[in-house]
Amino acid sequence: QQPVQSPQAVILREGEDAVINCSSSKALYSVHWYRQKHGEAPVFLMILLKGGEQKGHDKISASFNEKKQQSSLYLTASQLSYSGTYFCGTRPGTYKYIFGTGTRLKVLA
Amino acid sequence: DAGVIQSPRHEVTEMGQEVTLRCKPISGHDYLFWYRQTMMRGLELLIYFNNNVPIDDSGMPEDRFSAKMPNASFSTLKIQPSEPRDSAVYFCASSYGQGYQPQHFGDGTRLSIL
Numbered sequence: 001q002q003p004v005q006s007p008q009a010v011i012l013r014e015g016e017d018a019v020i021n022c023s024s025s026k027a028l029y030s031v032h033w034y035r036q037k038h039g040e041a042p043v044f045l046m047i048l049l050k051g052g053e054q055k056g057h058d059k060i061s062a063s064f065n066e067k068k069q070q071s072s073l074y075l076t077a078s079q080l081s082y083s084g085t086y087f088c089g090t091r092p093g094t095y096k097y098i099f100g101t102g103t104r105l106k107v108l109a
Numbered sequence: 110d111a112g113v114i115q116s117p118r119h120e121v122t123e124m125g126q127e128v129t130l131r132c133k134p135i136s137g138h139d140y141l142f143w144y145r146q147t148m149m150r151g152l153e154l155l156i157y158f159n160n161n162v163p164i165d166d167s168g169m170p171e172d173r174f175s176a177k178m179p180n181a182s183f184s185t186l187k188i189q190p191s192e193p194r195d196s197a198v199y200f201c202a203s204s205y206g207q208g209y210q211p212q213h214f215g216d217g218t219r220l221s222i223l
Contacts, residue, residue, distance in 0.1 A: 002151070030209055041200060042152070044211035087152060089212075097142065097212070099152040 001025065003090050003100035011106045012078050020073040020103045022088030031064050031071040032089040034099075035082075042087060045073075078107045111135070113215035115201050121221045127189040130218045132201030133182055142212060143176055143186050144200040152200075158184065191222045 003024045010018055022031065030049050034042040046057055048064035048071060059076040075082055088100040114133040122128060134141050142157040156166040161178045169176070173192070178184040188195055198219050202212040 032211060041214035041216050042212075044213070047209065047211060049209055097154050097157070099154075102151055 002098055003088055005086075005088060005100040005103045007103060008101070009104040009106075011108065013108050014080060015077050018075045018078060018105060020075075020086050020088075020105070022071045022073070022090075022100050024069045024090055026069070028064070028066060028069050028071070029091050031062075033062055033071075033073050034087045034089060035084045036087065037084040075105070078105075080107050080109060083107045113201055113203050113213050115199075115215035115218055117218060118216060119219045119221075121223065122191060123223050124192055125190045127187065128191045128195075128220060128222075130186040130199050130201075130220070132184045132186070132215060134184070134201070134203030135205075135213055136182065138203035138205045138213070139181075140204045140206075140212075141178060141184050142202040142204075143184070144202065144214075145197045146200060146217075147197045155186070193222045196220055196222050 003022050006021045012018055030047060032047045033045040035045055036042040045060060046062055048062055053064050061074045062071060064071045071088055073086060083106050086103045086105060090098055113135055116131045120128060139160050140157060143155040144152055145155055146152045153168055155168045156176045157164055158178045161181055173190060174188055176186045198217045200214050200217045202214045204210045204212045
C-alpha cells in the first residue's frame with residue numbers, strides 16, 4: 001500500500017540532474033513532495049492535484065500521471081543544498097496520508 | 110509566524126515508564142497528524158485529528174499508545190508503558206483545509222527507551 005519510490009538512493013555531482021519516481025498500487029488523488037535533511041523535519045516542496053499537472057519551484061519540478069498512478073520529481077542542475085531524503089506523499093482515497101519509501105539523495109561538490 | 114511546536118525535543122527514559130509527547134499546531138490549522146519515523150519502517154501516520162476530533166487511529170500500533178486533542182492548540186501522544194521498540198522520532202504536523210494543503214511539520218521528538 002505504501003507508494004514505492006525509485007531509486008532508493010542516488011549520488012550526484014553538483015550541476016547534474018536527477019529524477020525520482022513515486023509509484024502507487026492504488027489510485028492517486030493528489031501527490032505531495034517533501035524533502036527531509038538529516039536530523040530535521042520534512043519540508044513541503046510542492047503538491048500536484050490533477051493528472052497531467054506539472055509544477056516547478058526554482059530548479060525542482062514534478063509531474064503527475066494519474067492514469068499510471070505515478071509522479072516524478074525532477075532536480076535540474078543540482079546544488080549541494082538539494083541533499084536529503086525525498087518523500088512523496090499520497091492520499092489514496094480518504095484523507096489518510098501515506099508517505100512513500102523515500103529516496104536518499106547526496107550531492108557532492 | 111510560529112510553526113508547529115513540539116516538546117520535548119529529546120526524551121530518554123527506561124522501559125515501563127510513561128512518556129508524553131506534546132504538540133502545538135499552527136494557529137488556524139484544522140488538521141493535526143502524529144507520525145513515527147524509524148529506519149526500518151520509514152514515516153508512518155499514527156493518528157490524525159480534524160477540528161480536535163480523532164478521525165483515523167488505525168496506525169496506532171498498540172493500546173499502549175493514546176492521543177488526545179483537548180483543544181485546537183494542543184495535542185498529546187502518550188505511551189504507557191513504554192518499550193525499547195518504541196524508540197523513534199515522533200513528528201507532529203498540521204495543515205489547513207480540505208486535505209489538499211501541505212502539512213507543516215514540527216521539529217520532532219527523538220525518543221529513546223532503554
